[in-house]
Amino acid sequence: MCGIVGFVGRKEASPILVEGLSKLEYRGYDSAGVAILEDGEIKVKKYKGRLKNLEENLNENPLKGHIGIGHTRWATHGEPSDINSHPHSNGDVTISVVHNGIIENYIKLKEWLKTKGYTFCSDTDTEVIPNLVDYYYKGDLFEAVTKATSKMEGSYAIGVISKEEPDKIVAVRKDSPLIVGVGEGEYFIASDIPAVLNHTREVYLLEDKEFVILTKDGVEIKTEDGEKIDKEIYHVTWDVDAAEKGGYEDFMLKEIHEQPKAIKDTLTSRVLKDTKVQLDDINLTKEELENFDRVFIVACGTAYHAGLVGKTIIEKLAKIPVEVDIASEFRYRDPLITEKSLLIVVSQSGETADTLAVLRDAKKTGAKVIAITNVVGSSVSREAHHVLYTWAGPEIAVASTKAYETQLIAMYILGIYFGELKGTLNKEVSEELKEELLILPDKVKEILDKKDELQKYASKNYMDKDLFFLGRGLDYAVALEGSLKLKEISYIHSEAYAGGELKHGPIALIEKGTPVIALLTEDKLKDKMISNIREVVTRGARVLAIANEGDKDAKEVCDDVIYIPRTNSLLTPVLSVVPLQLISYYMAKQKGCDVDKPRNLAKSVTVE
Numbered sequence: 001m002c003g004i005v006g007f008v009g010r011k012e013a014s015p016i017l018v019e020g021l022s023k024l025e026y027r028g029y030d031s032a033g034v035a036i037l038e039d040g041e042i043k044v045k046k047y048k049g050r051l052k053n054l055e056e057n058l059n060e061n062p063l064k065g066h067i068g069i070g071h072t073r074w075a076t077h078g079e080p081s082d083i084n085s086h087p088h089s090n091g092d093v094t095i096s097v098v099h100n101g102i103i104e105n106y107i108k109l110k111e112w113l114k115t116k117g118y119t120f121c122s123d124t125d126t127e128v129i130p131n132l133v134d135y136y137y138k139g140d141l142f143e144a145v146t147k148a149t150s151k152m153e154g155s156y157a158i159g160v161i162s163k164e165e166p167d168k169i170v171a172v173r174k175d176s177p178l179i180v181g182v183g184e185g186e187y188f189i190a191s192d193i194p195a196v197l198n199h200t201r202e203v204y205l206l207e208d209k210e211f212v213i214l215t216k217d218g219v220e221i222k223t224e225d226g227e228k229i230d231k232e233i234y235h236v237t238w239d240v241d242a243a244e245k246g247g248y249e250d251f252m253l254k255e256i257h258e259q260p261k262a263i264k265d266t267l268t269s270r271v272l273k274d275t276k277v278q279l280d281d282i283n284l285t286k287e288e289l290e291n292f293d294r295v296f297i298v299a300c301g302t303a304y305h306a307g308l309v310g311k312t313i314i315e316k317l318a319k320i321p322v323e324v325d326i327a328s329e330f331r332y333r334d335p336l337i338t339e340k341s342l343l344i345v346v347s348q349s350g351e352t353a354d355t356l357a358v359l360r361d362a363k364k365t366g367a368k369v370i371a372i373t374n375v376v377g378s379s380v381s382r383e384a385h386h387v388l389y390t391w392a393g394p395e396i397a398v399a400s401t402k403a404y405e406t407q408l409i410a411m412y413i414l415g416i417y418f419g420e421l422k423g424t425l426n427k428e429v430s431e432e433l434k435e436e437l438l439i440l441p442d443k444v445k446e447i448l449d450k451k452d453e454l455q456k457y458a459s460k461n462y463m464d465k466d467l468f469f470l471g472r473g474l475d476y477a478v479a480l481e482g483s484l485k486l487k488e489i490s491y492i493h494s495e496a497y498a499g500g501e502l503k504h505g506p507i508a509l510i511e512k513g514t515p516v517i518a519l520l521t522e523d524k525l526k527d528k529m530i531s532n533i534r535e536v537v538t539r540g541a542r543v544l545a546i547a548n549e550g551d552k553d554a555k556e557v558c559d560d561v562i563y564i565p566r567t568n569s570l571l572t573p574v575l576s577v578v579p580l581q582l583i584s585y586y587m588a589k590q591k592g593c594d595v596d597k598p599r600n601l602a603k604s605v606t607v608e
């Protein structure tokens with residue numbers, strides 16, 4: 001839930017650490033800090049609030065040194081405050097640590113350390129780490145870190161420095177992400193690749209319990225027992241611009257506009273006309289597929305909404321029953337998952353704690369797991385049996401947009417792949433879907449060009465207190481996503497309802513002037529949906545419809561209509577969600593909200 005960085009080299013560490021942290025603020029931004037080895041002493045600066053507080057302070061009172069660690073926080077244990085910010089140190093500040101994760105047995109460790117004379121000043125779990133390292137330090141920092149981590153339960157990615165060995169950083173991960181950047185005479189650690197991309201494209205993607213020792217002369221990777229590990233370097237091919245705003249006001253707006261490319265990249269080499277879907281990292285046989293009696297799709301937030309669309313697609317194209325669930329619910333409801341089940345986990349970051357836990361539990365039952373994720377080398381990608389990467393590029397804004405679009409595309413790819421393998425999908429339907437999929441990027445572009453209409457709607461409605469989304473079938477799944485987008489970035493209360501459910505309670509909320517956004521793209525459910533719209537109009541609602549191009553009925557019943565290009569009815573979610581993303585964006589901007597970093601949220605939820 002936090003971001004960590006570390007630097008060793010010949011340059012000044014402090015600006016490099018701050019720049020790295022600025023690329024990781026999406027992981028948390030309620031406080032930030034650095035620890036730098038200055039003239040043989042560890043100097044720490046850490047402040048509650050955004051990174052700019054730290055940056056301003058460092059500008060006024062610079063820390064000079066060539067080795068350091070840094071942290072951007074999303075509070076779990078202990079409120080956001082200067083004291084609770086990282087780095088944390090032992091009492092006489094000979095050891096400092098940055099940490100992402102949670103030390104589950106920290107209370108026990110803290111009590112034990114107190115009996116050995118250690119004292120604590122913060123409310124954090126992390127503070128036990130520098131004290132444990134200190135306890136085990138007998139002249140070898142690497143050894144002390146291995147001993148300390150052997151006592152720690154939970155998840156961690158840590159960077160450790162010591163004034164006794166002022167030439168190095170020791171780092172390790174377990175269940176929290178960590179990469180090592182390899183530059184020329186300079187080396188980095190970071191929670192994510194964008195933090196090092198301005199300096200190097202060569203990285204090591206660390207596995208759990210791989211310990212790394214960084215000095216200005218190089219990087220050593222070792223096991224807990226000190227055995228050397230030879231690891232392949234991963235060369236980052238995407239550009240540093242891909243992780244920056246590129247002229248857009250916000251990452252979210254940039255990422256919305258990147259959707260045509262993200263969709264195209266996710267389809268490339270997998271979906272081709274007149275060829276069966278080919279997948280590099282999924283190699284199920286027909287027999288294996290036929291042996292599954294049920295598919296479970298499990299995810300959180302937006303990824304769960306993509307799963308809801310996936311259910312319809314896979315059931316329709318591959319004729320396998322599919323259950324969709326929220327990971328935090330699924331893991332505690334004793335689901336009937338067996339070795340005859342196929343679990344599909346969906347996670348942009350690949351690090352979401354609940355989703356990862358479901359994956360691990362499912363593997364114990366003998367179920368097979370496919371991960372749909374956007375991050376190469378993420379935990380879910382490494383632990384699943386098969387992987388389908390979404391090629392959306394780095395998603396920085398907390399609100400997911402291009403990742404959702406590519407998760408939908410992944411669902412279509414899987415649905416067609418399963419259908420072709422099982423023989424449940426006839427060639428004609430499969431070819432029609434492929435042809436339409438391949439032209440979706442252009443259709444998304446057409447919707448992006450309707451920016452002015454959407455902005456106009458947003459400026460008329462941004463002062464509203466509540467907003468309702470309605471839809472049936474796939475439109476209902478998209479309505480849920482539209483509603484989540486609106487509430488998370490604009491803080492406007494909103495709900496999404498299935499059109500047919502209205503009469504069972506929610507219609508009581510509709511009164512004169514209540515804004516409603518109705519999705520009207522499901523041809524076979526259109527008449528039913530029109531009746532539902534009439535029901536709310538009669539009670540005074542102001543309705544905006546998202547409808548298929550040329551739909552005259554929509555104009556007749558609704559106050560406003562945004563038209564989207566026609567496509568195969570199964571594929572409409574990819575198009576109908578785009579106006580909803582833009583409406584949310586513009587409403588949030590009108591309200592003056594920080595759309596990239598909404599309050600109380602973090603991009604990756606790596607704790608329960």
Ligand code: M6R
Pocket residue numbers: 300301302303346347348349350351352355398399400401484485488603604605
């Ligand atoms: O990284 P993941 O896809 O596992 O993240 C899941 C959710 O936390 C995420 O989709 C969240 O709901 C977004 N803020 C929605 O915009």
